[in-house]
Amino acid sequence: MNDTRMLAYVETMAALLKLPLDAARTQRVAVNLQRTAAMAALLEAAPLAAHDELAEIFRPAAFLPNNDGRE
Amino acid sequence: MKTIALDAAAMAEAVASGEVSARELLDASLARIESTDGRVNAFTEKTQARARTEADAVDARRAASQPLGPLAGVPYAVKNLFDIEGVVTLAGSIVNRGDPVAASDAFLVRQMQAAGAVLVGGLNMDEYAYGFTTENTHYGPCRNPHDLTCIAGGSSGGSGAAVAAGQVPITLGSDTNGSIRVPASLCGIWGLKPTFGRLSRRGSYPFVHSIDHLGPLADSLAGLALTYDVLQSPDALDPGCQALRVQPIVPLLGRGTAGLRVGVLGGYFHDNASPAAREVVALAAGTLGAHAEVTWPDAALARAAAFIITASEGGSLHLNDLRTRADDFEPLSVDRFIAGALQPVDWYLRAQRFRRVYRDKVNALFRDWDVLLAAATPVSAPAIGTEWLDINGTPQPCRPSLGLLTQPVSFAGCPVVTAPLWPTGTGGLPVGVQLIAAPWREDLVFRAAQVLSDAGVARVQPSQL
Numbered sequence: 001m002n003d004t005r006m007l008a009y010v011e012t013m014a015a016l017l018k019l020p021l022d023a024a025r026t027q028r029v030a031v032n033l034q035r036t037a038a039m040a041a042l043l044e045a046a047p048l049a050a051h052d053e054l055a056e057i058f059r060p061a062a063f064l065p066n067n068d069g070r071e
Numbered sequence: 072m073k074t075i076a077l078d079a080a081a082m083a084e085a086v087a088s089g090e091v092s093a094r095e096l097l098d099a100s101l102a103r104i105e106s107t108d109g110r111v112n113a114f115t116e117k118t119q120a121r122a123r124t125e126a127d128a129v130d131a132r133r134a135a136s137q138p139l140g141p142l143a144g145v146p147y148a149v150k151n152l153f154d155i156e157g158v159v160t161l162a163g164s165i166v167n168r169g170d171p172v173a174a175s176d177a178f179l180v181r182q183m184q185a186a187g188a189v190l191v192g193g194l195n196m197d198e199y200a201y202g203f204t205t206e207n208t209h210y211g212p213c214r215n216p217h218d219l220t221c222i223a224g225g226s227s228g229g230s231g232a233a234v235a236a237g238q239v240p241i242t243l244g245s246d247t248n249g250s251i252r253v254p255a256s257l258c259g260i261w262g263l264k265p266t267f268g269r270l271s272r273r274g275s276y277p278f279v280h281s282i283d284h285l286g287p288l289a290d291s292l293a294g295l296a297l298t299y300d301v302l303q304s305p306d307a308l309d310p311g312c313q314a315l316r317v318q319p320i321v322p323l324l325g326r327g328t329a330g331l332r333v334g335v336l337g338g339y340f341h342d343n344a345s346p347a348a349r350e351v352v353a354l355a356a357g358t359l360g361a362h363a364e365v366t367w368p369d370a371a372l373a374r375a376a377a378f379i380i381t382a383s384e385g386g387s388l389h390l391n392d393l394r395t396r397a398d399d400f401e402p403l404s405v406d407r408f409i410a411g412a413l414q415p416v417d418w419y420l421r422a423q424r425f426r427r428v429y430r431d432k433v434n435a436l437f438r439d440w441d442v443l444l445a446a447a448t449p450v451s452a453p454a455i456g457t458e459w460l461d462i463n464g465t466p467q468p469c470r471p472s473l474g475l476l477t478q479p480v481s482f483a484g485c486p487v488v489t490a491p492l493w494p495t496g497t498g499g500l501p502v503g504v505q506l507i508a509a510p511w512r513e514d515l516v517f518r519a520a521q522v523l524s525d526a527g528v529a530r531v532q533p534s535q536l
Contacts, residue, residue: 013413019394025406032410036382039375040418046372048424055426056281 001037006030078531079145079240079294086129086144093129093144097122097189100146104191104238107536110219112211113233115151116158116193122146125189132187141297143187147241150227151193152200152276153177162276163198163226165209166392166399177274178309179243179285179302186301191239194229198401200245200278201385201408202226203253203473204455208401212455215258216534217500221452224254224473230288231258235534240290241298245275247282248377249447249477255288255489256447256503260531261295261520262288266510267484268313271306279384280311281423282377282481290531292524295488296320296517323514324521331441333519334365336507340445343462343475348446348502351492355444355504358528359519365443368432373479376422376429378471382411383419403470426482433483437509442519446476447489447503480507488516490529504529 001009010030014021021029077085085091101119108114129144149155152162154173161167175181180190195213197205205213205228213228215221216236223232227244231254234242244251246264255262263286270285277283287302289295303317335356341349341364356362386393386408389400393412397405436443449462449472457469467475480487489503504523508515523529 010410010413014409017390017394017412019390019409019412021409025397025409028406029410029413032406033413036379036410036414036418039378040415040421042372042375043379043418043421043425046369046425048421048428052424052428054420054423055430056423 003030003034006034078291079289080291080297082145082240083142083297086133087139089133093126093189094123096144097126097146097191100191100239103236107236107238110214110536111216111232111236112213113194113229113236113238114148114192115161115195115210115229116155118155118158118190118192122189122191125184129187129189140185140187142183142241142301144189145187145241146189146191146239147183147243148190148192148194148233148239149180149243150196150230150245152196152245153180153193153243154274155180155190155193158193160276161193162200163196163207163210164400166396173274175274178271178306180274182302182304188241194233194242196229197226198404199385199389200226200247200250201404202470203249204470205229205254206403206455208403214455215452216536217259218452218498220454221500222257222455224257224448224452226250227254227288231255231260234258234260234288234290236536237533240294242288244286244288245278246284246286246481247279248381248481249474251286251288252447252477252487252489252503252505253473255491256501257452259491259493259501260288260290261292261491262286262489262503263295263299264481264487265299265513266486268311269486269513270302271304271309271312273306273309277388279381281380281384283311284481292520296324299513320513320517324517326518328359328442328519328522331515331519332439333359333361333442333444334363334440335361336367336443336445337364338366339370339479340367340476343449344446345450345462347451347494347497348449350494351502351504352444352446354492354528355490355523358523358526359444361444365436365440367443367479368436369429370479372425373429373482374475376425377478377482379414379418379422382407383414386411386413430483433485434509441508441515443507445505445507447505448473449475451494451497451500451502476505480505484510486510486513486516488520490520490523491531492529493532
């Protein structure tokens with residue numbers, strides 16, 4: 001994404017999140033996000049299969065050691 | 072007042088034997104802090120009254136022939152993101168100054184108190200742990216005791232500097248992407264980033280829930296091991312604490328490395344290491360008889376994924392304050408926090424999905440190896456204010472690049488002891504070596520570290536303050 005479009009993205013997303021940014025900060029944030037975009041592009045190129053799940057898995061409760069519910 | 076030149080483990084022995092009192096150790100520690108901290112700037116909070124109460128309680132127990140804990144009378148301090156009862160948990164910020172004081176100690180502080188250790192204060196850090204340099208704009212930069220013009224590393228900079236300055240023999244810190252290992256490396260002390268999920272994080276101010284670790288730093292390997300054993304305890308109330316029982320390390324320290332498969336990480340870890348960093352890795356490898364070069368899987372990708380998750384979770388955590396008082400944030404990191412809050416969700420989800428694949432590849436690597444070696448930082452401590460590093464002819468932005476070698480390892484959750492080594496050509500400044508093992512195998516990295524310590528290759532050197 002070129003710098004102009006990144007600036008526009010930062011302005012739009014900040015407005016959506018109700019984050020007030022002045023012009024100077026918008027510029028600096030866009031520079032940071034541009035760096036992160038380069039890292040995201042690296043990851044985008046790494047193969048992931050549909051079954052590769054998230055590293056963090058929600059657990060509804062601790063695993064019970066016995067299958068009849070006994071502690 | 073006595074001058075006390077003992078390391079953490081020797082202090083505990085001296086108190087237990089009656090050679091020195093806890094109060095004498097405390098007075099020596101407070102005097103050292105008083106005489107040096109104006110230059111080092113490690114402490115942001117001193118808890119003298121509490122410390123005197125804790126020290127006197129230890130001395131009273133000994134006088135009454137009651138059993139003492141394994142760290143009885145040993146002074147220590149904590150990064151100021153740990154809750155200390157009655158103290159506001161700053162986490163390096165001024166935003167938190169208006170928070171109520173902590174109602175109770177952090178879980179690990181309670182573990183230390185139960186072991187008889189004496190808390191002398193809270194320590195400087197990068198704001199909200201987002202940094203590797205502790206150039207804290209609000210509280211001033213933490214200075215390296217071996218060269219006061221240089222950084223102490225971060226984000227647990229005060230935790231590294233306080234030990235290196237001889238103010239306290241033990242500190243506690245946190246490590247998300249390298250924040251224990253970087254200051255341990257740059258200050259020349261021992262540090263442990265345990266397995267992700269080994270130690271409870273309850274009562275510490277979070278940075279990145281998915282990657283945050285807590286751990287000790289110390290002036291001796293014996294002190295590091297004693298402290299680690301004291302800190303261990305399952306904690307069902309920390310959703311990130313996965314350890315189900317204590318696995319003491321001290322009884323295993325002397326087992327040596329005979330039969331262990333020790334390798335040296337090449338590729339990414341070699342390419343991003345300066346000559347000094349390569350020198351200390353070669354010295355450690357020679358001592359441990361490690362000759363094979365090993366390739367860590369997807370190191371650069373792991374760093375990218377850790378960077379994205381860190382920015383996203385960190386930005387989200389502070390979004391409300393970023394909306395209303397961004398000007399009160401650390402100028403060195405506030406724009407990164409905001410950029411993190413604005414990241415597309417696909418970047419974050421892809422990074423989390425990658426982490427699972429990556430974890431499996433790293434664990435597979437440890438089917439062939441027991442301990443792997445890499446430098447902890449690309450370079451020795453840079454001067455305060457440094458913007459760019461030259462790493463083998465490639466200019467790299469200083470502040471994020473200090474974590475180049477630590478970030479891929481913590482992202483896999485592996486345990487790491489950082490050993491203090493002293494290369495040539497750095498003006499007397501140290502560079503640490505990471506000893507890395509498979510998750511839950513802290514025993515292996517401690518055994519290798521003990522060999523380096525016994526050989527005198529890894530050691531803590533007194534600072535000339």
